[in-house]
Structures are given as structure tokens and as C-alpha cells.
Amino acid sequence: MLDIVYIRNNPEEAAAKLAKRGLSVDFSEFLEKDSARRALMHTTENLKAERNKKSALIPKLKKEGQDTASLLDELKTLSNTIHSNDESIDEMQKEQEVFLGGLPNLPADDVVAGGKEANEVVKTFGEQRTFDFEPKHHVDLLTSTGMIDYERGAKLSGSGYWLYTGMGARLEWALINYFVDAHLADGYEMVMPPYLLNYEAGYAAGQFPKFLEDIFEIRSNDDNFRFLLPTAETALVNFRRDEIMAEADLPHKLFAYTACFRREAGSHGANERGMIRGHQFNKVEMFQFAKPEDSENALDELVQKACALVEGLGLHYQLVKLAAGDIGAAMKKTYDIEIWIPSMGGYKEVSSVSNAGAYQARRGNIRFRRDEDGRIEFCHTLNGSGLATSRVLPAIAEQNQQADGSIIVPEVLRPYMGGIELIRPL
């Protein structure tokens, strides 16, 4: 949610920033309705003040035995006017919320305009390995080593699902443990949230109402709307929803491992064969509630942490700063870590690290109180995958494969796998 006061005062600037996303928004009609709404509020509140005063007279008059009939008549009319005014105001407010709630965040000043094509690689780690044999696709590698079972995944749940089996399950679990330990070492608080969330949670995160069709909806017996979280971010933002924190509580750094569920409707073709896009995947998510003046540094910290995790695995990746049009609706600035997948001849996202500014905080009413003067302010929220394990596994398989189809286990993971160094085909 954007700040309505900011829009009132800087409509052209807001429109210019949204234009960087390729959106053209004209605020003039919105602003006209806004001032009409406020004018109506003003008159209606004055009527209410009058009603309150005159109502208070009634018990007095009754006590004195005076006739109140004409005053009651007057108040009846007054109340009717107030009631119908309130209804109009309500309607105007709802309309305004729909409009404002549908607008994405303003991209940060240092984010360039344009779509994917304007993304910029800001860092590269390692390099593309040259193979002295014909490298295999991760589906073949993971199947022949018995790490992933696609056929049974389809049998159990349909297309887009798989099972981690044998060494695959152990490697996936080792990745999760490696990430968890790294975040704990950095002083982040570990959280295990529910996987089913309510509508308000999705709204605060900025996923609803726009992206309702991307999630799995669950109807429980009580008939209340719930959905399977598409990322732990959705749960973690809501950790502090409708709360006022003390300034000393910030930054609040936390992380969670969860499975993530997405519909991913439609086919993405042979290029994404395998585990690049499933309906269920594993991810460890980092999150921060931060003071506005600290959020830029917090973003750097999260990017740093995500990079360090991939580097610890010794995998080749590139860090990409996204252009405005490629940034998620709730975010003002995003860096993606893209890992090299040889079989695709390209790079695939394993982490997306973003600063949402006050956008989510405003939707979720997440605030803190300044020590200095007791003023209450929206905090900033930041999130980043650290990392999406289910996409790291294919990268390990492909980047670390050997001519005989075996896969070298990254050193940092070996302690989590009983010292196993090499996974061989069955």
C-alpha cells in the first residue's frame, strides 16, 4: 500500500516512479474523489458533534419534565442524514482502498526503468565449467543416482510433483541444515510458521487480491478461506501484523524453513524439465523488520548472506539487480541470485532478496515507536531466500557431475551427510 499523504502531495512524482514499471497511472480522478470524501467527512463529523450535544440534553429535559418530542424529531432527521452520509463515505473509502491496494510499490530511485532485458549483472562468482565429457541433464543425473523419483511423484500427486529419495533426500536435508546453521550463526531467530494462512495474511504480504490464482486454496470444515503459503515470507511478514514494536526491537531478524506451494499454472516447456518449477519446493527464507533509515544496509546484509551461502557450496552464479518492471509488486528494490544450470545453458533464480520499504508494513499495520519522541512509524520489511534448496540441488548435480554420472557432494554439506563425499549412480 502506498502512502496516501505522499500521493496527495506528489502525484506527478508517484506517477513517474510507477512509469518505470511500465504502468501509466493518472491520479487526478483519485485526488478529486479524495478531497470530496474528506469534505463530506468534515460536514458529517460536524453533524455528529451537534447530535452528541443535543442528545445529551434529553435526559436533562426529561428530568425537568419538559416535552422532548420536537427535539427528538429534529434528532431523528439529523441521524438519518448522518447515516446516509456515513454510507457514502464508506463506499468512497472502499473504492479508494481498492485503487490504492491495487497499486504496486514505487521502485527505489537507483532502480532502472524497463523489464527483464534491463536487468543488470552486478557480480559473478566462479565460472562456467568446461566439461571434457558430454554433461548430463539433472533429471538424468538425479534419476540414475536414485535421488529423485519423478514417476512416483506423478503417481502420488500428478505432474509437477516429485519425491526426494535416498541420497537426494539426504542432500536436500543437508542443504536445509547448512542454511539453518548459517542463519543461526548470524544471530537470526528461527521460526516455524503454520503452512496454512488466512486471507489477511496474504493481503498484508501484497499477494492478494491480485495473485489469488497463483496459490492453493484450502477450504476446511469451518469454511474459512485459507491458503498454502507460496513462500515463508508470507508468514513472516505477518509475524508482526497489527503490532507496535519498541524501537529497541528493531531490527528483528528471523528466518524460517518451509515447504512452499505454488500453482504454476500452464506448461513451461522442455527447457524447464525437472525440478526448476514444481508445485511444492523447499526454501529457507530470511526476513527483517527494520527501521526505515536502516533498510538499505539491511538489504545489503541479506544479499551478502545469500551470496555467501552459494559461495560456500562452491557453485557458479551471478548476482542480478532487477529493473523496475521485473520487481515483484510489493517490492521497491530486488536482487536475484541466479545459479548456473549447464543443461539450460543459462542461469536460474535460487534467491530473490528484496526491500519492500513500508509497502507491506502499511498493508499489515506493522509499526514501531521512536524512543526519542514516542512517535509511531511504519517499519520497513525485507526478505530474501536463503536459499531455495530445491533449485540448488539441480545446480549441484549438474555443476558437480563427473563423467561416470556421479556427483561430488560440496564440502560444507558433508558433515550433514555422515561424511559422504560422492554420490554414485545406482
Add this chain to the structure above:
RNA sequence: GGAGAAGUACUCAAGUGGUGAAGAGGACGGUUUGCUAAACCGUUAGUGGGGGCAACUCCAGCGAGGGUUCAAAUCCCUCCUUCUCCGCCA
């Protein structure tokens, strides 16, 4: 799943139709004090919104949303949450 009870401030809690929503604890400030403690005095219904250059002022707000009424914490309806008992259960 069945039955019952309850939701008012940081906490406990009074308030069943009529201007300012008791009281206590806590917290904060002050007086007294060599220090601590104690006593006494004071402040503390968050918050959101409207108007005003401003001092200030008005409106909403008693779990949420509707309704009745000139007037709702209070009466009615729907929902949410928590607790107790029973059943089921990793």
C-alpha cells in the same frame, strides 16, 4: 465433533441504555530523602481519521462486522478468538 463460559488500557478489573468509560496494580514524572525503601501528589483508554499556520479542536474506537435507538461497552444478529469439561487424536 458435543456442551458451557468469557473477550473493556501494559496487567487485573467495575460498568446492562443517557454529558467526561470506575478502581487497583504496574509504568512514568514530581515532592520528601545522605542512599535505598516507604509515604504522598500527579500522569498514563492505546490508536486511527477529519479541520486548523498554530495553540487547539472535532469524529470514530470497549474482540470484528451488521442491526435497533434521538442516544449502545450495555439490547438483538452473524462471525472471530481464548478458556473449561467431554469425545477423538500425533
